[in-house]
Amino acid sequence: MVSAASADEAAKRRALAEAAEWFAEWQAGEMSATERQRWQAWWDANDTHRWAWQQVEGVSRRFTDNLGKDERQTADSVISLARQRRRGRRHLLGGLASFALVSVLTAALWQSTPLPRLVQQWGADYHTATGEITRIELEDGTQVWLSSASALDVDYDHQRRRLQLVAGEVLIKTGKDPERPFYLDTRRARLTPLGTHFSVRQRQADELLSVFEGAVAIQTHGDASQVVDAGQQASYAANGIGELNPADGNRAAWANGVLLAENMLLKTFAAELSQHHHGRLEVDPEVANLTLLGAFPLDDLERTLNMVETTLPVKVRRVMPWWIKIEADETSSSEE
Template sequence: MNMDRRQTNRDITLGSYDEAEHWFVRLLEPDCPAEQREAFERWRAADPEHAAAYREIQLLWKQSEDAIKDPAVMAAAKRALQPEPQVRARKRWFVPALAAGFAALLLAVALPRWLGAPADPAGTAYATVAGQEQTVTLADGSSILLDTDTKVVVRYSERTRRVDLLRGQAQFSVQGNHAWPFVVHAGAGTVTAVGTQFQVRLDDEVTDVALLKGKLAIAAQAPNGGTQDASLVGGQGLSYDANGQITPIHAVDMQQAHGWTSGQLFVHNWRLADLIAEMNRYSNTKLQLGDASLANIRVSGVFRTSDQQTLLLLLQQGWSIRAQRINGTQIQLLR
């Protein structure tokens, strides 16, 4: 049962399972250096998915250790690895022993593969600063459009195409290859595509996913190791939080989704506080509300993400809001 559940999860989070397997084998070595163990702890703490994958590898190992203590299991394993031509009479213990021995056989066959398999590459980082956008073309012809103040790490291997979104927002245009899945790791979950175009945004506690065309599979990991799954078709979106909870699927505002890729914000009845927070992502000069009563003013319009001054003029003319510069990087809004 655990084996089946692990395989199901592996289809979605293959990169994490592969990394967990490699770490487990390294830590089994008696002369594993302290810096390797420290690196492992950093890896495990970096993502709840890492910890969950490692727990499942530990569980599999524990089941195997228990199995190989049974002489009947070891005999079944030996016969499986070195079959004899004669047909033997079945004994009553053979079927359960073979089932239990499968975990032991897995170690006999799979551990050498884990030890000899090449590790995933360290990855290539791409990042933008406030007010900057960048398009990265990848080796397979896929591309990533990085929004302002965004960072990704790309790790391509023979098994998977992996991208870690560490902050910000990005649009992914993926070349299809069913045998080579494209997996974005963001927050507490993964987004798996074949050939499609989608956007992922990482905020403090919430990850937003918007699918422009194609299909996506999403898996969100809870701290206790549980997983919630969802799938999207073009024009749909969802969010998931740090606890692995996925929201109901909703229709994507396509105008807004396409807007930021051309430097525009399409604002429909936004709170002023939300508009200010979004505009601040694109500038080193930050706007702040000096009067709490301004927060819930409703604003609609189309704004250039690079044009903070026009926004200030519109606020002063339309809502009698006064802009007061505090210093070189802060502007306060008052009535």
């Protein structure tokens, strides 16, 4: 019998291979309207396809940027041969050149995509898809809000209450149970809240703890420790804890489906918004440091981008169906 984890892994492998093939189609030249419709149908089919496309697009971009001169020439030759093959044959996996391109992408993907962690995320007690936010109430009255693309395990017994943040971001209001201590374990630390309201976000290099009520004790896996009180926040990694700073109360607004911007840089805004949507959201450096003020819905990308266009002298351009770029509005600047 095939386990659920094995089935998930097989599905991800298939999706990554298909995404790499489609990416090669894009690289090979202009696609016909029919091919674009086929790609769109594949992309719309399920979350696994969209996840795989994000991995291919992101990793292939990083991989290409890091190629040496000889490797870059080889990659260019592969793409050139793929273009030639498309004139007589559309199915890219049919030839060695196309297979080489897909193999390069898949190898790079597997080096940068920790598949066991992804399988663990999908198999967690609670998990959310990209763009999904969910609220959970546990047996002791603890309230948990799980952000986009996040995962959480719950391990309660007679002696303790333990949560494990597998991925993403969580907002917690702890319930009262003096007989059982409460812990939140993350990749880099154990957090012990003391009757509190706090959030934790996992990032690539560290984690961010923001405390809104009570206090939370951090004990990193490298044995660094710090108590963070209400109104404070701190970033930490396994080997150390950063300085205490004032907590940004707006950070918790995502639990209500809102992105609050209070003089927020546009590049920061786009990075936050990207956490809740598939595809690539890019900001041109020319407008990256413009600031935003307002409340923006996280679940309605088109409405939010329209609000940004109305608020700032920018325009939103779709480079590809999955790639959105925010640029300077030349019309607005010429009118001035």
